[in-house]
Amino acid sequence: MIVYEYQNYFENIARNYRKILHNPEEDRKRFTTGNIEELLGGLKAELDLSEPCLILYNFEGRFLEDDAEAKRLLMQSAFAIVQDVEETDFEDMDKKSDELFQIGSAIIGKMLHDRELHAEGKKCPSFISTFSLDSVKQTYVGRIGDSSYGWLFEFDIQNSANELLTYREEEWNE
Structure with a gap:
C-alpha cells in the first residue's frame, strides 16, 4: 500500500459521508492528515471545527516475517473525529x-x-482486505486547543511486503 492510497481512501470517506461532507473548495475543510498535537500547533485554524472533522493520523509500521516466503508490513493506523463544543x-x-x-x-x-466488497472482487484499496474489527480501539480525546473534543479510533492493517523487500541487483552499484 502506498501513502496516497491510504490518505485518498479516508479523504473520500470525509467527502462522501453526509455527517462530514469535506469540501475545501467551498470553505468546508473537514479533513486533514496529521495528529492532535498538530492541531494545537495551528492546523486547527484551517479546519471547520464547527462541524465534525476527520483527522487521519500518519501510520506507523513495522515489517514482520512469518517465514522466508511471507513478509508483511503491519501498519498501525488511526483517525480522530473532532468538533468544537460549548x-x-x-x-x-x-x-x-x-x-x-x-x-x-x-x-x-x-x-x-x-472489506466485503474487496472479497467479492470489487474495486477497493488492497489494504482494506486485511482490516480486522478486533484491532480497533477507541479513546475519548479532549480538550484539544480551546474547545475541541472527540474520539480517536486506532486500528491495524497489513500488506504483503514481499515486493517492497525484494533485492534487485540492478538497483545497486556493487
Whole structure:
C-alpha cells in the first residue's frame, strides 16, 4: 500500500459521508492528515471545527516475517473525529461526544463494508482486505486547543511486503 492510497481512501470517506461532507473548495475543510498535537500547533485554524472533522493520523509500521516466503508490513493506523463544543454546556458536550463516536463507528462500518466488497472482487484499496474489527480501539480525546473534543479510533492493517523487500541487483552499484 502506498501513502496516497491510504490518505485518498479516508479523504473520500470525509467527502462522501453526509455527517462530514469535506469540501475545501467551498470553505468546508473537514479533513486533514496529521495528529492532535498538530492541531494545537495551528492546523486547527484551517479546519471547520464547527462541524465534525476527520483527522487521519500518519501510520506507523513495522515489517514482520512469518517465514522466508511471507513478509508483511503491519501498519498501525488511526483517525480522530473532532468538533468544537460549548464547554459550559455539559449536556451539549455529552450529546456531541455520542454523535462523534457514532460517526467514527460508521466509518469503521464503512471499512468493514469495503472489506466485503474487496472479497467479492470489487474495486477497493488492497489494504482494506486485511482490516480486522478486533484491532480497533477507541479513546475519548479532549480538550484539544480551546474547545475541541472527540474520539480517536486506532486500528491495524497489513500488506504483503514481499515486493517492497525484494533485492534487485540492478538497483545497486556493487
